[in-house]
Amino acid sequence: MKRTLITAAVAGIMAAAPAMAELTFTALSYRTGPYAANGIPFADGYQDYFTLLNERDGGIGGEMVNLLECETGYNTEKGVECYESTKGEGALVYQPLSTGITYQLIPKATADGIPVHSMGYGRTSAKNGEVFRNIFNYPANYWDGASVGIKHLLDINGGDLSGKKVALVYHNSAYGKEPIRTLEEAAKKHGFELSLLPVDHPGQEQKSQWLQIRRDRPDYVLMWGWGVMNQVAIQEAVNIRFPMENFIGVWWSGSENDVLPAGEKAHGYKALTFHNVGDDFPVFDDIQKYVVDGGKAAGAGDQIGTALYNRGLYAAMLAAEAAKTAQGIHGVSDITPAQMRDGMENLVITEEKMASLGLPGFGPSFNVSCQNHGGDGMVAVSQWDANAGKWSLITDFVQSDQDILNPLIDEDSASFAAENNITPGCN
Amino acid sequence: MFYREAGDFKTSYQDDNQTFPIKFDRYRYYAVLFAAFAVIPFLVNDYWVNAIFLPFLIYSIAAIGLNILVGYCGQVSLGTGGFMAVGAYAVYKLMTAFPDVSFAIHVVLAGGVTAIVGVMFGLPSLRIKGFYLAVATLAAQFFLVWLFNRVPWFYNYSASGQINAPVRTVFGVEVTGPTAEPWAVYLFCLVFLTLCAIIARNLTRGSVGRKWMAIRDMDIAAEIIGVNPLTAKLSAFAVSSFFVGISGALFFGVYLGAVEVGEAFGINKSFLVLFMIIIGGLGSIFGSFAGAAFLVLLPVLLKNVLVSGLGWPTDLAAHLEFMIVGGLIVTFLILEPHGLAQLWRVAKEKLRLWPFPH
Numbered sequence: 001m002k003r004t005l006i007t008a009a010v011a012g013i014m015a016a017a018p019a020m021a022e023l024t025f026t027a028l029s030y031r032t033g034p035y036a037a038n039g040i041p042f043a044d045g046y047q048d049y050f051t052l053l054n055e056r057d058g059g060i061g062g063e064m065v066n067l068l069e070c071e072t073g074y075n076t077e078k079g080v081e082c083y084e085s086t087k088g089e090g091a092l093v094y095q096p097l098s099t100g101i102t103y104q105l106i107p108k109a110t111a112d113g114i115p116v117h118s119m120g121y122g123r124t125s126a127k128n129g130e131v132f133r134n135i136f137n138y139p140a141n142y143w144d145g146a147s148v149g150i151k152h153l154l155d156i157n158g159g160d161l162s163g164k165k166v167a168l169v170y171h172n173s174a175y176g177k178e179p180i181r182t183l184e185e186a187a188k189k190h191g192f193e194l195s196l197l198p199v200d201h202p203g204q205e206q207k208s209q210w211l212q213i214r215r216d217r218p219d220y221v222l223m224w225g226w227g228v229m230n231q232v233a234i235q236e237a238v239n240i241r242f243p244m245e246n247f248i249g250v251w252w253s254g255s256e257n258d259v260l261p262a263g264e265k266a267h268g269y270k271a272l273t274f275h276n277v278g279d280d281f282p283v284f285d286d287i288q289k290y291v292v293d294g295g296k297a298a299g300a301g302d303q304i305g306t307a308l309y310n311r312g313l314y315a316a317m318l319a320a321e322a323a324k325t326a327q328g329i330h331g332v333s334d335i336t337p338a339q340m341r342d343g344m345e346n347l348v349i350t351e352e353k354m355a356s357l358g359l360p361g362f363g364p365s366f367n368v369s370c371q372n373h374g375g376d377g378m379v380a381v382s383q384w385d386a387n388a389g390k391w392s393l394i395t396d397f398v399q400s401d402q403d404i405l406n407p408l409i410d411e412d413s414a415s416f417a418a419e420n421n422i423t424p425g426c427n
Numbered sequence: 428m429f430y431r432e433a434g435d436f437k438t439s440y441q442d443d444n445q446t447f448p449i450k451f452d453r454y455r456y457y458a459v460l461f462a463a464f465a466v467i468p469f470l471v472n473d474y475w476v477n478a479i480f481l482p483f484l485i486y487s488i489a490a491i492g493l494n495i496l497v498g499y500c501g502q503v504s505l506g507t508g509g510f511m512a513v514g515a516y517a518v519y520k521l522m523t524a525f526p527d528v529s530f531a532i533h534v535v536l537a538g539g540v541t542a543i544v545g546v547m548f549g550l551p552s553l554r555i556k557g558f559y560l561a562v563a564t565l566a567a568q569f570f571l572v573w574l575f576n577r578v579p580w581f582y583n584y585s586a587s588g589q590i591n592a593p594v595r596t597v598f599g600v601e602v603t604g605p606t607a608e609p610w611a612v613y614l615f616c617l618v619f620l621t622l623c624a625i626i627a628r629n630l631t632r633g634s635v636g637r638k639w640m641a642i643r644d645m646d647i648a649a650e651i652i653g654v655n656p657l658t659a660k661l662s663a664f665a666v667s668s669f670f671v672g673i674s675g676a677l678f679f680g681v682y683l684g685a686v687e688v689g690e691a692f693g694i695n696k697s698f699l700v701l702f703m704i705i706i707g708g709l710g711s712i713f714g715s716f717a718g719a720a721f722l723v724l725l726p727v728l729l730k731n732v733l734v735s736g737l738g739w740p741t742d743l744a745a746h747l748e749f750m751i752v753g754g755l756i757v758t759f760l761i762l763e764p765h766g767l768a769q770l771w772r773v774a775k776e777k778l779r780l781w782p783f784p785h
Contacts, residue, residue: 031742040742071730071741076683076691081478081727085735088474103589104685111605123587172576174587174687181586198576201689299742412586419593 022063022334025050025319026070026091028082028101031299033073034202035227037257038308040299042097043069045312047298048291052283053320055290060320061327063334074227076100083108092340093117093319099175107420110134115341117322119315120145120251120274124178125412127374129345130424132413136344138318138375139366140274140400142224143408145250146179147400148379149222149272150186152248155395162191167218169209169225169233172198176224179250183222185404203229210236223249230258234266244268248381254391255307259384267386270394271307274379275314275363277391279305283313283358307382307391314363321357322347345370364397370426377405430778446628452775463617468610476609481682482723484616485674490703490715491627492670497701498709499631500663501643502552506564508696509571510668512688513541514675516581519590522603522680523583530595530602534619534676541672542665544571549664553657556646568697575688589687592680603680612681619677623670628712630666639663640710671700706756708768717767725752 029043030036050065059065068089070082079101083094094109094116096102102122109116110133117136118126124143126135154161168183170176180196187194195216197209203225210233213221221242225233230253237247245268249258254271284305291297292304303309326335326343335343347368354362364378378397385392417424435450437443447453471480489507496502517537522530548567552560575581582590594604601607602615630636638659641649650656679686686692699722707718726748733744763770777784 029741031740032745036742069741070734071745073745076685076687077482080683081730084474084477085731099587100589100685100687100690103587103591103687104683107591107605107684125586173689174589177588178586201693415585419591421594 022066023060023323024066024068024086024090024092025316026068026082026086026094028070028072028079028094028096028098030072030074030097032071033075035074038227038252038255039074039097041255041257041303041306041308042312042315044298044301044303045309045314046095046316047312048287048304048309049313049316049320051291051296051298052287055294055296056286060323061333065320072096072098072101074098074100076104079104087112087114090337092323092335092337093344095119095315095319097121099123099178100173103174106132106135112337113341114337115344117315117319117344119318120311121175123412123416124374125409125416127372127409128413128424129368129370129373130413130426131417131422132373134341136368136373138347138368138373139349139364140377140379141374142175142178142250143182143405144274144374144377144379144400145272146182146222147186147377147404148381148398149248149250150183150190151398151401152270152381152395153220154190160190164192164220165195165216165218166192166220166222167195167197167213167216169197169199169206169213169221169223171203171225171229172200175226175252179222179224181408182404185408186401189401189404199225199229199233202227204232206232206236210240210242213237213242214240220246220248223247223253225249225253225258230255231261234259234262234269238262238265245270245383248272251311254382254384256389256391257306257308259386260389264386266384269384271382271384271391272379273307273382273391273393274397275310276361276393277307277310277382279310281359281362286358310362314359317357317359317362318347318349321349321353344368345373377402429781430775446632460621463621464614468614471609471613473609476613477682478727479724480613481616481677483719484613484620485677485682486700486703486719486723487716488620488623488677489671489674489700490707490719491623491712492667492674493700494704494707494709494711494715495627495631495639495670496663496667498704498711498714499636499643500639500660500667501646502549502660502663503557503561504564504667505561505694505697505701506548506567506571507671507700508692508694509568510541510545510671511675511678511696512571512575512692513544513668514538514672515679515686515692516575516590516688517541517672518676518680519583519592520581522593522595526593526595529597530680531597531615533595534673534680537676538669538673541675542669545664545668545671546661549661549668552660552664565694565697568694572688572692575692589685590679591685592683595680603684605684607681616677616681619673623673624712624716627666627670631712635659635662643710702756704766706759706766708766711766711768713771714766714768717771721755721767722752725755 027046030039050067054065068086072079072082099121102118105116115134122137124141126132126137183194199206223233247269249271251273259266259269322344325347326339327333329342330339350365366375377400380393380397381395382391383394430451447456493507496504514537517540518533521533551563582588592603594601600611602612638654641654642659703718703722706721708714729748733739734741
């Protein structure tokens with residue numbers, strides 16, 4: 001027993017030894033708790049991409065990457081502990097993967113001069129980089145998602161939604177409430193009727209919401225769910241025989257975990273996404289060769305190619321590219337969080353760049369600037385094929401309705417600036 | 428040898444009635460206060476304050492509050508999370524409506540608001556007891572969380588329903604917001620905890636506390652000897668909610684800075700604080716501290732040992748944490764059903780006889 005303990009301790013120290021590496025990234029992940037089923041694939045993808053960079057390229061710009069993982073359990077208090085404990089290690093960027101923790105880190109990280117990348121979650125108005133200097137949410141945010149969801153509905157209805165009924169089933173939290181304003185504006189503009197159905201955390205009990213849907217017979221249902229709530233909602237939709245192709249989830253409601261429990265009946269369910277799906281990209285061969293075959297895959301290694309794994313991979317790729325950009329701007333390889341922020345603000349993602357990374361067509365191409373920390377809001381719709389057991393994109397990446405979103409972003413960021421005495425500007 | 432009354436002569440009633448009648452105990456108390464007020468503030472950094480001291484101090488206040496209600500007055504409550512939410516939203520409304528007023532005043536007022544709400548939800552306790560009262564307070568928990576989620580006025584109509592603490596000061600020193608100095612927030616919470624503990628301790632030693640305990644031990648007998656159950660029970664609800672409200676206000680304003688009611692003040696919070704006082708010891712101020720320390724500090728310690736020390740995977744460590752903390756709770760409760768406070772009492776008895784136990 002004692003010997004195993006010592007071995008474990010020695011192994012632990014040896015595993016911790018590469019902490020000498022220079023570029024520190026953090027993964028505030030959740031592999032436990034009510035949202036673990038979704039947290040695990042994301043964390044694996046994030047981790048595997050950095051392992052790949054270390055194994056294949058020797059890190060980023062010659063500097064090895066040290067990835068600190070910290071378990072939050074989607075809990076804000078643990079998130080604070082994680083932030084404070086990794087901050088001192090020189091973490092370059094935070095990706096909290098929780099809207100609650102993001103809201104909390106926005107003022108803290110800004111005061112500490114560390115950038116936060118809330119990719120496809122968090123506070124939407126952080127897109128206005130003149131107010132939120134350290135917060136980034138490229139390539140797309142919830143309001144983009146809501147807007148593109150409505151655009152997709154317009155497309156399949158020949159451009160006219162007047163008189164239609166759309167229901168929003170949402171997680172009753174900061175996260176789930178995000179799209180409401182956008183949808184209300186869109187409802188005004190396009191003349192459809194919007195009904196709101198909140199589901200309380202964690203979302204295992206949705207009978208009454210779906211009963212209401214059965215009674216009101218909305219033409220379309222949008223969903224802002226996370227974790228077990230998604231599976232339950234899709235199952236309930238199956239139970240009331242709601243047509244799956246009229247049921248659209250946001251990107252956090254579009255993973256394999258969400259549709260598999262409902263089996264065949266989930267066929268045709270749609271989900272928004274801001275990156276491509278599947279494992280038909282050259283980078284996955286490298287992951288197989290350098291990471292999986294080397295026995296270095298994160299977690300159980302069984303998530304590769306799933307929707308959320310790809311999202312974690314995409315997040316890591318954007319972080320690594322921002323670090324490369326920062327190294328280029330400042331001419332040093334060992335960058336600081338402030339330099340990382342500059343790298344993120346000048347990040348350019350082009351088709352060629354993605355192709356050279358082994359990810360051709362994986363996401364939209366976009367430029368980040370001081371005024372725009374949120375990219376262009378390009379979102380696609382994917383559909384679940386229960387027979388083949390995989391997602392596929394059914395639209396191109398289309399841009400959200402900027403006429404609706406820009407005034408909302410300006411309004412919300414202005415109120416944040418007023419609350420916190422921030423003078424918007426780029427200096 | 429260390430801990431004995433012999434030779435410690437009291438020459439006035441005041442001396443005889445003091446909180447710590449034994450000299451050793453008294454000096455230990457002064458030493459703890461000295462360390463907490465004059466040593467720790469110079470040593471702490473962001474991590475120690477935000478990850479360790481603040482949760483400990485704030486949960487201690489909540490545990491003291493709940494202990495008054497459950498431990499001293501015998502009224503089981505599962506509404507702690509909801510009452511903390513009242514404190515948090517009250518302080519948020521106050522600090523945004525009156526930005527120039529000192530934050531300390533806001534916190535006390537938030538406690539007052541919570542006391543009023545607590546009394547309202549305490550009214551059923553006059554009719555129902557035990558588990559049934561627990562269910563009634565559970566209703567308070569769910570109602571309050573629903574209310575703060577549902578009515579936009581409480582979160583100032585923000586898009587997401589989150590509340591964010593703006594920067595506020597006490598005597599010109601920032602205590603909320605991201606730029607507050609660690610020592611300032613630490614001392615701010617420590618002052619509140621010390622005051623709450625002293626007030627609670629003295630209330631429970633006095634006539635009010637004796638009435639509570641009479642009600643707890645047997646309410647009919649208490650009524651016969653002249654304790655008014657209405658005032659006793661409602662005062663317990665008021666005082667308890669006052670403390671819980673203060674802890675909620677500090678939890679939101681000073682510790683987290685941004686709060687979402689369902690996540691931060693859900694039913695889990697009620698259970699957590701209830702477990703703190705059960706593990707710490709019902710009817711003991713020291714027990715409130717011990718329970719809060721046990722449930723706040725142990726997970727952080729385990730995480731640091733397992734993940735940072737041994738380099739284990741985070742998910743394995745998190746699961747082990749549950750098992751170890753859960754196992755320790757079971758072990759403690761089997762070995763000492765009256766909680767950590769009773770262990771401390773037994774230790775003191777042993778110390779009193781040491782080194783010559785008979």
